[in-house]
Amino acid sequence: MPGRPEPTTAPPPRLVERRFRDRIELWTETVGSLPPVYGERWKERPDGAIRSFEPGRSKLAAAVVKGWRGPLPRPGERWLYLGAASGTTASHVADLVGRDGRVYAVERSLRPFARLLSVAHRWPNLFPILGDAREPTAYADLVRPCDGVYADVAQPDQVEIVLANAALLLRGPGAAVVVALKTASMGRDRTAAGHLAKAEDGLSETVDLAASVRLDPFHKGHYLVGGRQRGREGGRRSDDPLTPPRAPPRGRQRS
Ligand SMILES: C[S@@+](CC[C@H](N)C(=O)[O-])C[C@H]1O[C@@H](n2cnc3c(N)ncnc32)[C@H](O)[C@@H]1O
Numbered sequence: 296m297p298g299r300p301e302p303t304t305a306p307p308p309r310l311v312e313r314r315f316r317d318r319i320e321l322w323t324e325t326v327g328s329l330p331p332v333y334g335e336r337w338k339e340r341p342d343g344a345i346r347s348f349e350p351g352r353s354k355l356a357a358a359v360v361k362g363w364r365g366p367l368p369r370p371g372e373r374w375l376y377l378g379a380a381s382g383t384t385a386s387h388v389a390d391l392v393g394r395d396g397r398v399y400a401v402e403r404s405l406r407p408f409a410r411l412l413s414v415a416h417r418w419p420n421l422f423p424i425l426g427d428a429r430e431p432t433a434y435a436d437l438v439r440p441c442d443g444v445y446a447d448v449a450q451p452d453q454v455e456i457v458l459a460n461a462a463l464l465l466r467g468p469g470a471a472v473v474v475a476l477k478t479a480s481m482g483r484d485r486t487a488a489g490h491l492a493k494a495e496d497g498l499s500e501t502v503d504l505a506a507s508v509r510l511d512p513f514h515k516g517h518y519l520v521g522g523r524q525r526g527r528e529g530g531r532r533s534d535d536p537l538t539p540p541r542a543p544p545r546g547r548q549r550s
Pocket residue numbers: 352353354377378379380381382383384385401402403404407426427428429447448449450
């Protein structure tokens with residue numbers, strides 16, 4: 296379609312991949328400051344520090360190593376992160392969107408939230424929200440329309456949770472929906488493959504899915520699932536290099 300960039304599966308610009316014969320190392324160009332969030336390695340470079348993005352600790356990193364070709368956060372984007380815990384992956388998502396982007400990080404448990412707050416002091420584009428992802432209307436006033444949602448709440452109804460947040464808080468067609476599935480927390484009525492198929496079915500009603508990837512051996516019984524919201528024409532793809540500035544909707548107090 297003229298005028299609209301093709302979707303790209305190129306790695307996001309702030310993700311550094313180092314390929315060795317038998318493994319891939321991932322790093323993110325960081326917008327944060329030391330100390331490390333979870334013991335990851337930091338390296339100073341002339342144009343800024345990078346930090347190792349560990350597939351054994353982050354399902355998003357594991358998915359990239361395992362060949363995920365679906366959407367990833369890109370510079371300038373706003374992402375909603377559900378189930379941020381103490382910020383291991385959320386801090387890397389904040390690195391990927393860079394200083395012009397932002398990450399709204401929702402977590403409902405106080406203990407990890409306290410650690411997330413201390414990470415947010417060092418990551419200027421990370422906005423922690425103490426809240427229940429099942430109640431998106433409770434935090435909608437704090438969140439400007441997002442280019443993507445990443446969910447990792449490890450709940451049996453996670454797909455419903457994600458779809459409710461996506462309908463309310465994503466900017467519309469073309470926005471990214473990415474879900475880390477922990478099949479062990481989805482009930483005993485299905486096999487892992489059965490849970491995956493059910494989640495894909497639920498998401499596919501509104502999302503054009505990329506190929507799901509299995510996260511073994513990094514995260515046993517986990518998958519990364521997702522793609523882009525479908526809709527009528529006019530949606531800007533979040534593969535665009537920069538999110539254009541938008542006026543906050545009326546009544547929203549904070550951006
Ligand atoms: C698997 S951990 C997340 C790990 C994190 N995403 C990472 O990679 O660094 C799941 C988190 O989701 C949180 N959680 C579970 N249900 C939630 C809900 N309904 N709303 C918000 N957070 C929730 C849990 O408290 C927990 O911290």
